[in-house]
Amino acid sequence: MSQHQVEIPRWIDLFVLPLFNLALAFGVSALVLLAIGQSPLQVLVLLVKGSFGSATGISYTLYYSTTFVFTGLAVAVAYHAGLFNIGGEGQAMMGGLGAALVALAFGAQWPSGLLLPAMVLTAMAFGVVWAAVPAVLQAWRGSHIVITTIMFNFIASALLIYLLVNVLKEPGNMSPETRAFGPAAQIPGMHAVLGALGIEWPRTPLNASVLLALVALVATWLLLWRSQPGYALRAVGHSPDAARYAGIRPRVQIVVAMAISGALAALVGINEVAGVHNRLIADFVAGAGFTGIAVSLIGRNHPLGIALASLLLGALYQGGAELAFEIQGFSRDMVFTLQGLIVLFAGAMAQVAAPWLARVWWAVSPTSRTPAAEAAHG
Numbered sequence: 001m002s003q004h005q006v007e008i009p010r011w012i013d014l015f016v017l018p019l020f021n022l023a024l025a026f027g028v029s030a031l032v033l034l035a036i037g038q039s040p041l042q043v044l045v046l047l048v049k050g051s052f053g054s055a056t057g058i059s060y061t062l063y064y065s066t067t068f069v070f071t072g073l074a075v076a077v078a079y080h081a082g083l084f085n086i087g088g089e090g091q092a093m094m095g096g097l098g099a100a101l102v103a104l105a106f107g108a109q110w111p112s113g114l115l116l117p118a119m120v121l122t123a124m125a126f127g128v129v130w131a132a133v134p135a136v137l138q139a140w141r142g143s144h145i146v147i148t149t150i151m152f153n154f155i156a157s158a159l160l161i162y163l164l165v166n167v168l169k170e171p172g173n174m175s176p177e178t179r180a181f182g183p184a185a186q187i188p189g190m191h192a193v194l195g196a197l198g199i200e201w202p203r204t205p206l207n208a209s210v211l212l213a214l215v216a217l218v219a220t221w222l223l224l225w226r227s228q229p230g231y232a233l234r235a236v237g238h239s240p241d242a243a244r245y246a247g248i249r250p251r252v253q254i255v256v257a258m259a260i261s262g263a264l265a266a267l268v269g270i271n272e273v274a275g276v277h278n279r280l281i282a283d284f285v286a287g288a289g290f291t292g293i294a295v296s297l298i299g300r301n302h303p304l305g306i307a308l309a310s311l312l313l314g315a316l317y318q319g320g321a322e323l324a325f326e327i328q329g330f331s332r333d334m335v336f337t338l339q340g341l342i343v344l345f346a347g348a349m350a351q352v353a354a355p356w357l358a359r360v361w362w363a364v365s366p367t368s369r370t371p372a373a374e375a376a377h378g
Contacts (some may be wrong), residue, residue, distance in 0.1 A: 008358045014300050017267040020353050021298075022312075025345035029338050038330060043323060043338075050322025051315035057322070059190065059204035065307075066206075066271050067313030069213040071292025072299060073220050074265035079301045080224055081257030082237035087134060087149025088265040089289030090156030090309035093129040095266025096273040097160060098126030100178055100280035103273075104168070107182035115184045116274070120212070124263040125268055131262025132255055139251035145258070153289070164282055167375075177281040191361065207275035209267070216264060221303040223260070233257050265289060294343040316342065 008017070030040035051061045071088045078085035099119040106115060134148035164176040173179075187207045194201040224230040235243040236253040243250055272284040295313055299305030320335035345352075 008354060008361060011358055012361060013354075014302060014305060017354060017357060018298060018300060018305065018309075020357065021345050022342070024353065025342040028345065029341050032337065032341065036245060036334070038327065038334075042329075043327070046323055046326050047315070047319035049054070049319075050326070052059060055319075056202045056204055057318060059202065059206040061311065061314040062190075062210055062317040063204065063206040063271075063276075063314070064317045065310040066210045066213045067268050067288045068291055068295045068310035068313050069217060069306060070264050070267040070271070071288050072295030073216055073292075073303065074261040074289075074308055075296035076299070076301040076306060077224070077233075077264065078257050078261040079296060080237045081233045081253055082240065083135075083138075083145050083254065083266075085131070085149055085261045086146055086293065087131060087152050087262075087289070087336060088268075088292050089285055089287070090149070090153035091130050091262040092268035092289055093156040093160050093287045094126040094130040094262075094269075096121035096269030096284055097163070098266065099123040099269045099273050100168070100181075103181040103185035104178060105233045110184060112184040112186075115130050116187065119185065119274055120267070120270055123266045127262035127264070127266025128259045129262075131173035131258040131265070135255040135258030139254040139339035159281055164280065168280065170279075175281075178279045180279050181274070185274060186278050187270065189275075200340055205276045207271065209271035209275045212267060212270065216267065217303045217307055220264070224303075229256070265292070298343075312342075313339075 015298060018286075033040045033043055049057070051057050069093065074088045075085055075093065099122060102119045102122045103115070106118070110118070131149075134143070134145055134152055137148050138145045161176065164178070168178045169176055170179040187209055189203060190206045190208065190210065191201040191203045193208055202341035232243070232248045233253050233256065235246065235248055236250045236257075240250040243253070243262060258274075268285060268288055273280055277284060291313060295306055295309045298312065299307070299309035316339050318340060320332075323330050324335055325333050
């Protein structure tokens with residue numbers, strides 16, 4: 001899978017192109033707002049205020065962003081191996097299931113210092129297994145990874161519902177959910193973490209999983225660009241034949257990449273199941289696996305870009321909810337429209353502006369015409 005459709009310097013591809021696409025998305029959104037009789041400036045001000053104007057708004061923005069970091073990284077790791085993992089939704093469900101099983105089985109016996117790491121590792125293991133099966137099917141049987149990961153989303157959903165209804169449901173509860181976990185299985189909220197440091201913070205869904213997301217961002221960067229396994233993985237993504245000639249086994253790298261991808265997506269279960277709901281529920285993923293695709297595309301499949309894109313999508317989710325309350329006649333459908341336009345231009349149509357930017361670069365920089373210069377910048 002080619003990383004770039006047009007040869008442009010890497011700094012333009014990673015920074016200028018996403019900013020240009022975002023500006024274009026906001027410009028089209030402004031036209032839509034004007035067409036329906038709303039003030040784009042008022043909407044933008046309220047969007048920013050709702051997302052970052054208070055400690056509560058910041059907390060909710062970071063809470064959404066945490067989930068998007070995990071699913072965005074999951075898509076990016078697979079992408080660098082030449083794969084398009086659309087199975088983040090199912091892998092996150094399995095991660096939540098794995099964490100819940102540990103919490104339900106050992107929550108009353110183990111201390112939090114032992115239980116929480118066990119929940120994290122089990123969630124990741126469930127995600128690894130769920131992602132590895134489509135990887136093996138692609139590597140050894142030729143099954144397309146897009147098709148198999150989509151189908152595994154449906155299988156994961158059906159399996160989760162079956163277990164919640166028939167096996168794990170709390171007796172006497174009409175809702176398909178487990179009993180509440182013990183206190184030891186609860187990821188500490190950031191209000192408690194900051195309170196221990198003497199910082200007063202409101203109680204929100206934001207929990208210590210945000211720190212886990214930061215670790216995941218750094219670890220993914222180190223893996224992909226500062227390690228031999230990461231080099232092998234990216235080599236397969238650039239050219240499987242060249243990688244094979246260099247002694248790298250593409251089949252193995254496909255499985256490794258998808259296993260890492262599944263482990264990252266599974267951490268959504270920690271943020272939601274152990275950090276917020278304190279029980280396993282049916283719809284805790286809520287489309288985050290698919291949002292991760294947009295996050296990865298907007299972030300150019302780089303951990304830094306994914307962090308920024310996650311903040312953007314988190315702000316849209318939180319600020320969008322505020323818009324529906326603050327502006328009369330501004331419905332949730334309009335919020336979804338604005339979110340969709342930004343995802344469309346900044347994600348799905350990310351390369352549309354690349355040829356134009358390339359022509360501008362070639363026009364203003366004579367050295368960019370030489371192959372050597374292009375290689376140095378690319």
